[in-house]
Amino acid sequence: MQQLLLGDEAIAQGAIDAGLSGIYAYPGTPSTEIMEYVQKNDEAREKGIHCRWSTNEKTAMEAALGMSYAGKRTMVCMKHVGLNVAADPFMNSALTGVNGGVIIVSADDPSMHSSQNEQDSRFFGKFAMVPVLEPSSQQEAYDMVHYGFELSEAFKIPVMIRITTRLAHSRTGIASSKKKEQNPLALPSDPRQFILLPAIARIRYKNLLKNQAGLEDKSFDSDFNKFIDGEDKSFGIIASGIAYNYVMENAQDGKVKNPILKIAQYPVPKKLIDKISLQCKTLLVLEEGYPFIEEQLTGLIENGYTIKGRLSGDVPRDGELNPNIVAKALGLAVPETVATPAIVVNRPPALCKGCSHIDTYLALNEAMQKYDGNRIFSDIGCYTLGALPPFNSINTCVDMGASITMAKGASDAGLTPSIAVIGDSTFTHSGMTGLLDAVLENTPITVIISDNETTGMTGGQTSAATGRLEKICLGLGVEREHLKVILPLKKNHEENVRIMAEELAYQGLSVIISQRECIQTAARRKRSSI
Amino acid sequence: MKTDIILAGVGGQGILSIAAVIGQAALLNNLYIKQSEVHGMSQRGGEVMSHLRISSNPVASDLIPFGAADLIIAVEPMESLRYLNYLSPEGWLVTNTKPFENISNYPDFDKIIDAIKELPRRVFIDADETAHEIGSVRASNMVMLGASVPFLKLSSESVEEGIRLIFGSKGEQVVDQNLQAVKAGMEAAKAVL
Incomplete structure (x- = not known):
């Protein structure tokens, strides 16, 4: 019996069937549904497959490497730009090699449907000199997981599966193959395999180079060609x-x-x-x-x-x-098609009605009125839509966490106040270390953490920040009197503007946590509790 | 047999439920299917579309080529016009006429209807009104599914069975409401065909 599955889901089912012990990921379109499928899967629960979201792609990649060290099969999933975050452990994992099989799924987003760039992960695979599998169909994606784990364990090397948006988010009938039991706990036979001290790293690198000819032979023999x-x-x-x-x-x-x-x-x-x-x-x-x-x-x-x-x-x-x-x-005739009538206008994505980011931006816009110029550094999430009308609030969106560090750099250059607007999940993903940089110098920036208690843009996954933001900020050294928590609601507008204005005027580091649950996750919670 | 369908609407209007039911009905008939969806940023109140291909032969491309769709099913009138470049010269457009106005520059409604009327093969009904009449305001997407049944090359029985399988876990009441909505949609389409 075939199952109707998305490409992402086919990969997840393939991993469950191939003896997966743990999956690590941070949400990112178009890769999110791989982890979500495992989380909702009864069989995965019965088998005790580890499937909690990681704080970011780097921690995910490293945890996967640790699970592999212990002999188990593991998968780590991310969108293409997530691989940049995981690049350090990814590149080095090619040298350490693996013990239990490791598959890295990197989901590229050509045409940038939901991304900042369209980088091609195959280059990263080549850069690391690891084998890359590229499915053409969802069935191949399923089959390649089984094959990929075998290849990974045969060559003791991590294997990348590279997919793109249309494969990830297209659904078709999938036939399953035989299920495999999970690997037993087993430590690496060479206790120094994972110690990349220069003397050992040189040996590991030679080993990686030596394996290339064999990997190319495997590519030649591959049944998927x-x-x-x-x-x-x-x-x-x-x-x-x-x-x-x-x-x-x-x-x-x-x-x-x-x-x-x-x-x-x-x-x-x-x-x-x-x-x-x-x-x-x-x-x-x-x-x-x-x-x-x-x-x-x-x-x-x-x-x-x-x-x-x-x-x-x-x-x-x-x-x-x-x-x-x-x-x-191919030189074939392309049919003439009807043009879209001129009256059809674009319907750009927008913040949901009642979204807490709206109230945050309305207050910020008012508090900013007395400052000229564009000086609001922002980040990646639903709140990036604050760049569009009617808000026109933010001036940057570069990579996860860059809001705080760019605001710091601009402030170092003399632009005061500089403001950072970052989401809660983005903050725990890559904002905390940047905030520490600002704490160390008491840099005069105002960091607004727009905390909707979820990872919103990717569909409302658990946020590692929920319930912890104040403690994290205080722990990093933010001054108590300049750590403010506000409730972004229309009725609090005047007060929120006042608090923001005060902190903008302060010649040191301030953090304002603007906290109200995402209306989508709140509505979902309400529905499921009925 | 081959039916290539473009589904169009605004994020949250339920086009993926329509796709899921048709896909299920196709599987019941042992047909091949590929259905491509839009996730992520574009779902936030933006335009959304899905490619649904069902065929008695294996389907190669996940995307329908331009000028090759047999059918566009739209749950919103302006969105029904956005993907006309996919429609084959013999293809049908089946659309809801109830506008979803979440943008300030939404065009003049009459002009949209005029543009729809220019197409030689089109069916347009007020699915929200029909859904309201049968007391299930949230089932306008299923009304549109019903209105498209004559063009799917699938029996209405398989579509109904698809509904039972897709919505079964949500209880009998949801299944019945959706079945009723599909029936009302079929009748509304028949009345204007």
């Missing part, structure tokens, strides 16, 4: 991930007669490239994300070839692909 021969040798098609689906969509009814090579596993297998380059002197590369395979082709094949793709301009350099973009690149 596919070669479909074709009689038209005028050009050959190399496709990966979701782009392969778009090729196959266009190939229906025999419309594409060229050889097609699907690559599903990295490092890029040179012998597989030879298979198609022996037949075709022109190669069209179709991949979702950056020109990862395309860039490497020049080094893998001889001179005299024409390579078409995102670099050559035959495919748009940025953004998601779709069946029509791929049809055009």
Whole structure:
């Protein structure tokens, strides 16, 4: 019996079936549903699979490495920019290697549906020199989890599964394979495997380098690759991930007669490239994300070839692909379509009616009236929508936690007051250390933690900050008299403006916790309690 | 058999429930399905859409190509027009006429209706009104599902069975309300076809 699952959910079910002992993650679109599926799954509960959210992607990656040290299979999930946060343990885990199997799922968001950039995680995989699996379908995603854990344990190396938005958030029927028991607790046979002191790290690095040839052989042998021969040798098609689906969509009814090579596993297998380059002197590369395979082709094949793709301009350099973009690149006719009528206007995302961030911004806007210029540094979450009308409150959104540290830097440069607006979950994710920097110098900035007691933008996951913010701030050394807690409601507007104005005028560090539960999670709680 | 459907609306209007029921009905008929959804930022009161593809053959692309959709089901009239570039020349548009006005520059309602009327194959009903009449104001999305049944190439029985399976865990009352809403939608569509 097939289950109807999202790509994310297929990965989660695959992990449960493959003997997962623990999953670590911080919410981030389009990866969030992997953890959520395990959390809601009865079988995972019965098997005692660890499935609590981590404070950020770095702590998640490190906890996963610890679980692997103890011999268990573990998965760590994040969105592409989350991998930047986890980059330190991720890069070094390639050197330490693993004991129990480790899979890192990095979910890329080309076209930036819900992200600040569209970086391609395959580059990170190559940078770390770890194998990367790239599914084209949700079923492959499921199957690759089983295969990925075996590969990880065979080579004692972490394995990345790289997915993109459309694969993560598309639902289809999934067939399960045989279930595997969890690994027993077992320590690494070499007690020094995980000690990256220079002398040992050099040995571990040589070991990583030595493994590359074997990993490339595994890529070549991978059952997930596919070669479909074709009689038209005028050009050959190399496709990966979701782009392969778009090729196959266009190939229906025999419309594409060229050889097609699907690559599903990295490092890029040179012998597989030879298979198609022996037949075709022109190669069209179709991949979702950056020109990862395309860039490497020049080094893998001889001179005299024409390579078409995102670099050559035959495919748009940025953004998601779709069946029509791929049809055009394949030289197929694209149907004329009806244009969207001019009366249709955009409906940008907006803060929910009754959202606490609204009252926070209305008070802040008023308190800021006497200061000129744009000086509000903000962060990543629902409250980033404060950048849009009618608020136009904030001036930056860069990366998790950057509001506090950027405000500090601006203040160091002489911009006073500088203000930071950060959410509660973002604060515990990456804001606390920056706040400590400000405490150490009593930097004259005002930090507003807009605390809605949840991780809102990703759908209301538990926030590590809930009930702890005051203690955390005091513990970091924020002065009691400049730590204010306000209730952002219309009826408190005047008082909130007054408190903000006072703290803005203070020539030292202030923190204002503006605290009211997210109306979405409050409504959900009310419904479930009826 | 192949039906490619674009579902359109505003975040929170329940297009994913429509997709879930049709998907379930398709599975009951042993059809292949792929359904792509929008999560994250765009759900915050913004426009949302979903691609739903059901077919007797395996489905390759998760996204419907432009100009290839057999059907657009919209729960909001302006949103019904946003994805016309996906509609095939022979495709149908089935939409609710009740506007969801959460933006200050929402266009003139009559102009929207005029634009819908320009399409050769369209069905438009006030699903909110229909839902109100049968006493389930929250089931306007299921009314729209009902109105689209004639174009799904699935039997109304499988759609009803889909509702039982999808909403069964929420109790008999919810199932009955939704079944009633689908029926009312089917009748409303029949009356204007």
